[in-house]
Amino acid sequence: MTEVKSAEVAAPPAAVPDELTPGHARWHGLRPYAPLVALVVAAILPYSTVNLPGIFEGPLNSPGTLQLLAICLVFGGLAAGYDLLFGRTGMLSFGHALYFAAGVYGTDVLVTRAGLPLWQAALLTVTGGTILAALLGAVALRTVGIAFAMVTLAFAQVGAILVARDFGGLTGGEEGLPLDVSGLPAALVGVTNTVNLYWLALAYLALVVLVVHRVSGSPTGRVLAGLRDDERRIGVLGLDPYRFKLVAFTLASGLATAGGVVYCLIVGGASPHVTSSELTLSLLVMVVLGGPGTRWGPVLGGILYMYLDHRLTAFGTSDAVNSLPAFLSHPLSQPLFVLGTVFILAVYFFPGGLASLRTRLQPVLTSLRRR
C-alpha cells in the first residue's frame, strides 16, 4: 500500500501501448500499410457520390456530409491528442478544452479583429497556445491526481469566464464571434469548398495520429508509459517525472490548439461552447469510448461521438421516434439522453472501448469459423 492513496487517481484502464508491445509476428504482410491505405481511402472519399441513406443526409461528396465528416475528423484528432495525456501518461486533465478554445478564439480574433492573414494568425495561435500550455502546465504539474485535474479545471474555467465576459468586445461573449472570411484564401470559403476543409481536417487528424504514434513509440513514450504506472520509480531511475509530464502536457495541448485553428475554419467562427468543461468531459468520453492508450481507439471514439452528437438531433425529430409513445419519444428526442445512455452502455459492455472489440470478438469469430 502506498502512503498517499487518497488523492491519487487510478491510472486509466490502460491498454498496453501498441507501439511498445512486442511481437514482430504481428507486423507481417500488409498490416504496416493499413494506416496509409485508410488515409488514402479517406482522402479520395469526397470523389464518391455513394448515398448512405440513414447514415448521412446526402451523398458522400455533398457539402453537408463533408462538413459533418470534417468536424468528426477534427475531434478524432483532438481525442487522440488528449489520449496522449490521459491514456498514455495517466494524467487526468479537466482543462483540455482551454487549449482547444485558445486555438479557436486565437485564430478568430487575430483574423477578424486584428485582420492578420490566416497563416500568420494560425502560426501565432499555435505558438501562443503551446506557450500558454507550457506555462500553465508548469504550475499545474506541481500537483498530482485529482488535485491536478481540479487545477486544470480551474484554469479552464478562468478561460471560460474571460471569454464570456467579452473584454473589449473581443470575443463576442455568449454570442460568439463569426470568422471574417474576407481575408481568407478563397479555397476555404463557401459551401462548394467544404471539401477543402474536409481535407484540412483529415490532414490534421493524420498529423496528430502520426505525432502520437511516433512519440508513444519513442524513448520518451516509454517513459510516459512508465509514468502512468509508477512515477516515483521513474524518479529513482534517474528521470525527472516533472519534465516528461510537462512535455506530454505541452505537446498534447499544442495539438489541441492546432485542432482549434482547423475547427475555427470549418465552423467559420467561435462560440463559447468550446470553452466549457463539458468539452473536456466529452473528450474523456471519446477516449474511453474508443479505448484509452490504443492507437485507433481514441480516433474512432472521437469520430463516433461527434457523429452521434450531430446526427442524434436528426434522429430525435425523425418520424420513427415521433411515432413512439410519449414516454419513449420525449427522452429519445433529447440527443444528450441518447448519447449519455449509449455512453453508459459502452462503458459497461466494452470496457476496453471500441479498440477491444476485435479481441473480444475473436473467440466468437474463431468458433464461427470452426463450424
Place this chain on the structure above:
Amino acid sequence: MSTVILLTLTGLGLAALYFLVASGLSLVFGLADVLNFAHGLFLGVGAYATWWAAGNLPGAGADGLGFLVAVAFGVLAGSAVAVLVELVLIRPLYSRTIEQVLVTVGLSLAGVALLQATWGADARPFPRPGWTRDVTSVLGAQVPNAGLLLIVAAAVVLGALLAFLRFTRYGLIIRAGVENREMVTALGIDVRKAFTLVFAIGGAAAALAGALGSVYFGTVSPGQGGSLLIFAFIVVVIGGMGSVVGSAYAAVAVGLLQQFVNYYGTSGLGDLCVVGLLAVVLLLRPQGLAGKVAHA
C-alpha cells in the same frame, strides 16, 4: 454596516447552499472514491420530486406541514435514485475508478436530458411557504428568510453527517473499502451494503439541497444542478477531498468571498477569485484545507 451584515448573512446563505450540495459530493467522493458527476442529477430529482409532490401527493403542499411532507418525499426520491444508480451502475464497476466517473458523466448527460424531456427546459415556479419569500430584518439588513432556512439546514446536515461518521462503524468500513474492498470482505464485512448506504446518504443530501435551493431560487429547472455543481466541486476540493468539515469551511470561504468581491469589485471578479482561491490552495496544499480522508 448594514451592507456588511447583509452581505455576510446572504453570503452564508450561499455558503450553506454550496455546502449542502458539496456535502453529499464530498461524502461519496471521500468514502466511496467516486467523483460523482451525477450529483447534479440527484439534485434535480430532489427538486422535481418535491415540486411534483407539492402539487400531486395527498397530504403534501406548499405550506406548513404539507411542505415538510413534500420535501421529505423529494429527499426520499433523491435517495432512492442514488441507491438505484449505485446498485445498477456503480456497483458492478467497483475498483474501476475511472469507469465509475465516466458512468456518472454519462448519467449526468442523460439524466438532465431526461428531466428536460419530461418537464421541459423552462423554469417552473416552485411551491414554497409564504414566509420563505419574506425577509427578516437583522440590524437593519433585510435578510431573505430562504437564506436563513438554508443556513439552518446546512448546520443540521453537518451535525448529522459528523455523527454518522463518528458514531457508527460505517465510516470506518467505507474508508477501508475505498482502499481495498477485497480485504474488507476478507475481514467478514459485506462492504457492498456500506457503499450503497453512502450513496443513499449522498443522494439524500443532494436532494435536500435541490429542494431547498429551489425554495431559494423560487423556481426549478433541469439545468439548476449543473451550475451549482461546479462550485460544489471547487468547495469539495478546497476543503480537502472527502472531509465534510473541510467542505463546510471551504463553503463559507467561497460564499463570503464571492459575495464581497461581487459587491466591492467588478462583476465576474467573484467567480475569478473563487477559481483563484482553488488554484492557490491546491498549489500550497495539494491535499486541500482539511487534508486527510474523511477524518470527520
Place this chain on the structure above:
Amino acid sequence: GSPQDTASGGGDAAPVKVGLVYSQSGPLASYGKQYIEGFKAGLDFATKGTGKVGDRKVELTEVDDAGDPAKAVSAAKDLIGKGTKIIAGSTSSGVALQVAPIAAQNKVLFISGPAATDAVTGANKYTFRSGRQSYQDVVTAKSFIGDAAGKKVVVFAQDGAFGDANEAAVKAVIGGAGATVSSVRAPASATEFTPFASQIKAAKPDLLFVAWAGTTAPAMWQTLDQQGVLSSTTVVTGLDIRASWPTFGAAGSKISFLSHYFDGASDTEAAKAAKAKIPGGTLDLFHPDGFAAAQMVVRAVQEGGDDVDKMVKALEGWQFDGVKGKMTIRAEDHALLQPMYQAKLSGSGTAFTASAQKTLTGDESAPPVAQMKG
C-alpha cells in the same frame, strides 16, 4: 464526379426548398417551438392555405441546432449543398451571427428568427430578420420615463454580449436624450443577487432597466423585490414568454414591461389567422417572428423565383401586415421596423394576464440605421 460538384436547384415546377434551422432541443427549445408554430401558421396565411407559391410547393426541411452554432453551420452547409436557397430560423443570437456569413458566402437568403442581437441587422446583403432587436426593446423602455433629460438611469444586465448590447443601447437612446446612465453588471451564472441589488439601491435611479435572460431570472427578481428596489423606482424589463410569467411571483405587478409580443397585444388579421392555426390558440412571444419569416419567404419566392438577388431586392423596403401590425423591412440595413408594446402583468398564482398599456409604432421604435457590412 468532382468533389466540387453539388446538386443544383431544379426547374420551375420544382418545389421551393426552405431550410429551417432552429432549436428543437436544448435550452431554447420552447422559443424554437413557438417559432415553428408561427412559421407554419404564417405560411398557411401567406399562401392562402395552399402551401404553394404560384404552382410551386414550399418544401420545409427542419433541422435542430440544439443552440449550438457549430451544428447550425453544419446544417446550413448541408442545406445549401442540397440546393436550398432560403434558410430561416436561428433561435439564439450566436447561431444567427454565425449562419449569416455562411449565407453571404454562398449567396443564399437568410432570415434570422428570435435572435435579438443588433449585430444581425446590417450583417450583410443576404441576411434579414423576422423578429425585433435589442435596440427596439430599449427604445420602448425609454417611453416609460417621458422626458429623459436630467434623469438618472441604471442598467442592470448580465455579463457578455447581450448585456453589452443592452447597455450600449440604453446609453445611446436614453443617455442620448439627456439622462445619466450607469450600469451594474453581474455574471450570467450568478445565483445570489444581494450585492447587486444593494449597488442598485445605493445608486437611487429614476429608472432601472433590467436586461436579464436565463433560468436565474426569478431569483434575481425576488432579490430585487426583497431588497426594496422594485418599490423604490420604476423598473423596466422585457416581457419573456408566457410560461415564465408565474416565476415573477409578487414582483410581477411592480414591474413595467416592454413587450415584443404577448397574446392580445394586437388584433390584426394576421393575429387572428395565427391564433386560429397554432396549437392551443394562445399566441406567445415568438409566434410573430415565425409568422413574419413565412410571409417574407413567400414574398421572396413570389418576386424572386430562384434568383436570390431578386429575392433580396423584393424584400428590401417591403411593407406588410404581420401579426403585430404594420411591418417594414428597412432597405438600408434590413432592420425590421415593427410595433412594440408597453405592458402590465396582473394576477397571481399560476394565472397571470398581460395587458397592453401603449403601443409604439414601427417608426417610433426604429433603431438607428446600421452600416451594411457585406
Place this chain on the structure above:
Amino acid sequence: MTEPVLSVENLSVRIAGLHILQGVSFEVAPTGVTVLLGRNGVGKTTTLRAIVGLTPRNGEVRGTVRMGAQSLLARPTHRLVRGGLGYVPEDRCVFAGLTVTENLRLAERRGTTPAYDKVYALFPELDRRGRQRAGSLSGGQQQMLAIGRVLLNDNRLLLVDEPTKGLAPKVVTEVAEVLERVAESVPVLLVEQNLAVVRRLARDAVVLSAGKVAWTGNAQDLLLETALTRSLLGVGAEVKA
C-alpha cells in the same frame, strides 16, 4: 485419521485465459499446521484466494472446496469469513489510511467478543502504535497488524500467506511461536518459504508445482529427505542450518 477440516478437490483456476491451477486436490487436517509449499509462481497464493473466494473477476474457478459438510465456492467471501475462515493475505493489505486501532476495530465481528488482550499480548507494538496510520508502519509492523486482525476473532480455520516475509529474525521466531500457539486451537493452512519455520510448525505438507500437486505427506518426512526437497523445492543443504 479424523475428518479433514478443509478438503479441496480438483480445484482449477483460470485467470485471463491462463490455466494457473490445474486440478489441485488436498486436505487440511483438523489440528496443527498444514503447509503449502512451492516455488515462486506455482499458484500457492492463487489457491488460498480461490478458497476464500477472492479470485479476480476475470478468473474462473472449477472444482469443489468443502469445510466440513459445507461447500465454499459459491458463497461470498464475507460470509465465509464470518463463518470462521480467517485469511491473512500475502501482501498484508493493511488499510494504509486507517490507524492501527481502526484497522483492528474493523476486524471485529458481530456476535463475538474481540480478543484484544490476546492480540496486544502477542504484539505489544500494536498497542503502542494505536494511533499511527497503518501505511506508515514498517513492513514487519504491518505484518503483525495483518495477523493480529485475524486473531481478534475465533476461527475454524486460518489461511496464512507467507507471514514471515520481510520480518526480522527475532520477529520471525515470534510469529512462528504465535502460529504454533494458534495452531493448538485452530487448524492453519500456511504458505511459507522459510523452511526453518516450516520445520518448526508443519505437520502436513502439500507441494505445488506448475499448478498441480506434486507431493503430499508428512512435512517432517519431506524435510528429512534431501533428495526429495531438492527435486521438489530445489533446495537441499540449506535446510539443515
Place this chain on the structure above:
Amino acid sequence: MLATRGLTWRIGEVAIVDSVYLDLAPGEFLGVIGPNGAGKTSLFNLITGLRRPTEGRILLDGADVTELPPHRRARLGLGRTFQASSVFGSLTVRENVRLAVQAHRGGSMKLWRRAAADREVAAAADAALDRVGLAHRGTALAGTLAHGEKRKLEIALLLAGEPRVMLLDEPMAGVSAEDVPELVRVIKSLTGDSGRSVLMVEHHMDVILELADRIAVMHHGALLACDTPDTVMANATVQEAYLGESL
C-alpha cells in the same frame, strides 16, 4: 563513496532516523539489519531523496547531494530497489528493463526516434534479464508476475541502470528458497567487478553473512553498531534486540 553525516528525519517529536553517520567505501558491501521499524527503509528513502531529512547531510563522492531531487541522485549513480515491489505493471517485463537502460544511457527525451529500433538498449536489457533469470518471461506484463519474479525484475531494473552505489531493500523477501542462492549469486556478481558499493537491508541472516563486508545495525532510528559480521553477531545487544533465539 557514500556518506551520511548526522542524518536525521523526524516526524513530530519522534526521530525515525536518528543522527546516522555512515561511510560506504568504494567496492564495499554493507549489510543493514535491525528490527522491523528500526528505520532502515526510511534511511534508504532519505539517501535516495524520496524524503527530505530534517537534519544532516548526504555526500556522494564527497559532493553534497542533500538538496537534490531523486532523479538527479540517480544520475549520479545511486540506484535502489523497493521493499514492496514497484515495477511498471502495464508494461512488459522487457519494456520495464529497457526503460531502465534507456534512463541510464540518456536520450530519453527523444520524441521522434523509434525506441524499439535501439538495438543497444535492447541488448543491454536482455542481458540484465538474463542475469536475473527472467529472460523467459520477457513478454509477460510485469503486473501479472508472481511475487518472487517481481523481486527479480526489481534487481534487473537496478542492474540496467549500472549504478555505482546500490541500495537493496530486502531483495530476498518472498523469494522461494530455491531461488535464494541464485539471487545471492547475482548480487554477488554485481559487486565483484568495478568497485561498486552496496547497501543492503535483509532479514535473512545467512544471506547477509555471506555477502556483507561489514554490518550496520539499526535500532530505533540510530546506528547501534557498524562492524565486521563476526563482531556484530557476537554483540549481546544485537542478539537481544534483533536476532532473538534462532530457530
